[in-house]
Amino acid sequence: MIRIKRIFDRLRPHFGKSGRFSGLSPAYEAIESVFFPKLRPVQVSPMVRDSLDVKRYMMLVIVALMPHYAFGLFNVGYQSQLASGLSPQFWPSIRIGLKTVLPLVVVVYAAGFAWEALFAGIRKHPMSEGVLVTCALFPLTLPPTLPLWQAALGISFGIVIGKEIFGGTGRNFLNPALTGRAFLYFAYPAQNSGDTVWTVIQSGGAVTADAVSGATPLALAAAVEKGQDVHMALESAGYGLMKMAFGLYPGSIGGTATLLAAMGAVFLVTLGIANYRIIAGCIIGMLGTALLINLAKTGESLPYLSLNPFHHLVMGGAMFAFAYMATDPVSSAHMQGARWVFGMGIGSLTVLIRVFNPAFPEGVGLAVLFMNLFAPLLDQIEINLRLKRRIRNV
């Protein structure tokens, strides 16, 4: 500990006002304060303050994401080994996973941190911790085959356009990670959608044509033709309810693990970081809408309409987005009642986009962004209702 302190003591002058790297001082301070939080004696009442700060708040979200990274490393490698006709053993899978995921994470963090440091330096503000969460979330939503430059471009768009131009963390109204993801989706559809982007193919294996078609359950369900049964189609492709809950199938790097996301949600709600109203609202909205669609379908309609609500819940990245994206405190609704509506809107829109929009197999990201836009309106409605009940005191 003393050794680390000495390193910082030696570096500090270079980042000071007259130092060589004075422009980078927010970045330096952000790193130093992780090891040695700055002392700030309170000068205005109340004279004592809570131990919780934004740093810890954000750090806990990153902790909750760690199992997804562990899962993602394995799954990326596992699917790659399978599709390349190699043996899907644990260590080789992990090796391939590391080789694929680690560069993405490093590139995303480097780009995100650079933008945040740049804006903090220009504004002479301290760096905000939000960027660390954004950079932790973003890679988990990406297809593993994504070119690194696209990952860098995506996170840059998310952080600059989704956040910094509005003033940084706390002043953005869209979830920056999803903004970046949506940008990539629309700008580079070839590398971000379709059946082939979700699995890394290695050369040298005994590749079979059958193994390569790594269609995701979402794509499969949308492609089922009239007269067929959607559940049968999924089942015959190997997508049972349990398999989808565990998430061991081709998909985004960490987003398919529905059970892990549910555990993460419980963890964050228990610690008071995520709001249970949003997550519960999402689930209710999703199950409710799926059920309504089930009831509304006729013989003429697409088989996707008859998909069991619980299949919707475990398929794709829905639960991942509910647990980590929808609950982003900044871009979600802030009032307790509005949070329910906000969640329900996300759940419901996700199902609607999935079922009625063949162009978008996964709708949850767009649903969250869409509801982000409505969150201030929902808040305003609830505040107005609440103020009406208040006895005036002017």
Place this chain on the structure above:
Amino acid sequence: MMQTLRHIKGFRLNMSGKPAPEIDPLKDPQTLGILPDRISHITPRLLVKEGDMVNIGSLLFVDKQNPDFKFRSPGGGRIEEIRFGRRRRIREIVIRRDHQERFERFERLDAGQIKTASREKIVSLLQEGGLWPLIRELPFRNIARPGSNPKGILVSLGSGEPFHPDPSAYLRDQEDLFNVGIESLKRLSVPVDIIVPKEVFPVPDWAIPYCRYAVEGGYPAGDPGLFLYHMKQSAEENLMWYVAGQDVLLIAELLSTGCYPIRKIMVVAGDAAGNPRHLVTRIGSPLAHIAGHDPGEGPVRIITGGIFTGYSDTEQHHVGYYESGLTMVFERKEPEFLSLFKPGLDKPTYSRAFLSRIKTGGLRFDSDYHGEERACIGCGYCAEVCPVRILPQFTFKAILAKEIDEALAHGLLDCTECGLCSYVCPSKIDLTEMMKQTRAGLFKELERR
């Protein structure tokens, strides 16, 4: 008949260093002081200068707007020093005590006379005796304007804030005096309701019939503003007067003896207090005198008043006009290495982000922000903890945008200035201070009109 009022919000905190219930008498100090700067909503006009001789109860200063708001000397002797703060604000008047202190004499009433006295009589006696400022007015918490017509007077026996004297300590054997105080308050306005936070303090048996309302819940249960917020039926009830429990005894002492009261029960507590206990000491004692020995574990922060509403001063200063508690906490010396990643079994928090939530023993507080200032992230803790259901996370933005009407609609004037929103904020925004200053500015504007 006692009524129980439930308020669900608020904060039950778990702080070590609780004061022992025994009351120690303390020797009289060498100097006494009064702090005009700490009396909100007044502009003091000095009537003495350095070197003047004063008696106990001599006039020291008055309010410029209302010269009837008089402030009198807590001791007899020579004015040793008048300390000024920034922009020539009068911070402190220091009096060096004589061995033989003399009292100024004021008119006294016996119990029968108090029962039949007119409102004007009591008002003028209290104003003349320098204790009128103990009665304050909601919603602004200014000194009560004698001309206003309050809907009643609330006597609060504490709010559960760490640490203030325990009512069971200052009411012990004081039934007659307390009764006199309540009778005189009844001359000013009725009803006079006594409110007590239910869980925190026991009151002596004789006082139970007096207590109309018990407020259940965490801090600030028992605060007059919180009580009014939950009880009021219409906007007319917003105007109320309130007095602190121990101040009722001071008022009674002044009226029944004709002497300016000079002693009250104070408390010295907190982790950094060598011997947390109750004390009976002179009003306006120096902080060092009350604080006693330094336990020697490093720099100590002395908070006068409670930890949420009090202010901090150095040891050379004196206890203010309204204050009766000293809470001493340690100042953090060294940053804690990698504290971000620790489970935090010893870190006090309102949130659930530290393991300390499962601990039942007292926790050690210190006077650090525990983090840097950030933009609001909308976590909503402030709205959760606000006892009068303001939405601080929206109200502070209205204030920053100078939308005062909107802030008022949110309930800015119901704000009890309890400090909880600032306390819980993970972005370390000084919400309470912002509200306080806006309220003070508004008061000034209304008064000028």
